[in-house]
Amino acid sequence: MENLGSQLDEVVGMRVRALRAAQDLTLDDLANRSGVSRAMISRIERGEASPTAQLLARLCSALGTTLSALFASGVSEASPLARRQDQRLWRDPESGYLRRSVSPEGVGSPIDIVEVEFPPGARVVFERQPMDRGITQHLWLFSGRLELTMESGQQFLEPGDCLFMGLEEAHIFHNPYEEAAHYAIVLCRNKV
Numbered sequence: 001m002e003n004l005g006s007q008l009d010e011v012v013g014m015r016v017r018a019l020r021a022a023q024d025l026t027l028d029d030l031a032n033r034s035g036v037s038r039a040m041i042s043r044i045e046r047g048e049a050s051p052t053a054q055l056l057a058r059l060c061s062a063l064g065t066t067l068s069a070l071f072a073s074g075v076s077e078a079s080p081l082a083r084r085q086d087q088r089l090w091r092d093p094e095s096g097y098l099r100r101s102v103s104p105e106g107v108g109s110p111i112d113i114v115e116v117e118f119p120p121g122a123r124v125v126f127e128r129q130p131m132d133r134g135i136t137q138h139l140w141l142f143s144g145r146l147e148l149t150m151e152s153g154q155q156f157l158e159p160g161d162c163l164f165m166g167l168e169e170a171h172i173f174h175n176p177y178e179e180a181a182h183y184a185i186v187l188c189r190n191k192v
Contacts, residue, residue, distance in 0.1 A: 008071070008090055010047035012056070015070050017045040019063045034062035052094040057126050066135070066189060068112035071101050078106030095122040097173075102184075110189045118146065118173065118181040128170040135167040137187040144181030147174045157183075 020030050020041075031038040036058055043049040044059075051059075053067070060070055071088050082104040090099045100115040128151070139148070139162065146157040148165075149172040155163055165171065167187070175181045 008088070009044075009050055012051070012070060013045045013047040015072075016041070016059060016063070019065060019070075020045075023063065030059070030062055034058045036062075050093040053092040053097070053099075053124050054094075054126060066112060066187060067099070068101050068103065068114060068187065071099075072105045078104065078108070080104055080107060092124065095119070095124045097122055097124065112185075112187040112189070114185040114187065116181075116183050116185060118144070118175050118183070120175055120178050120180060123172065123174045126171045126173075128168065133166070133168045135187065135189055137165060137167060137185050139163045139165070139183055139185055141181065141183045144175065144179045144183075145177050146181040146183065147176065148172065149174070157181075 020027075025033070027038045027041050030036070030041055034041075036055055040049060040051070040055070041059070044051050056067060056070065060067055071090055082102065088101045090101075091097070092099070096119045098117040102113040102115050103109065103111065139146075139157070141157045141159055141161050143159050145159075148155045148157065148163065150165060151169050157163060
């Protein structure tokens, strides 16, 4: 099930609006919390914009959620099995990286598993998100190579390597190589 393009933009927009409303936040409140302009948030909520991964990460942090939760379909009946053809896909319009939400939705687990195909030459910057303190992730590289720059230093990953990091720390994902990087993110939402 390839949910790329405007259909997913509409789902993301509805989820951002619902999360904002559930917290009694105005567009201005969310803009102030996230550093994303009021106009852009409005366009996202109406499904008129294809936001980048960096912008969505800022909104998620301000709303107290994760990208995986934002992309979730909101199914009322949870299943412990997520078939590959039913897993949500999203492509970052800026870098071209492809993100697949692998974990079954609605099962109440604090763990999210995400599969990523990161194209050659791609670079994504995730700014420091203090509201994400205590949320952690493992990056497990299957193929290709990847450079990660974090506040704690730079890491060069080879196939089979696994890197642990806190989500609140700024990260720069970069693939300066000619081969795509293919990896899994295992995210834990248990805040300390």
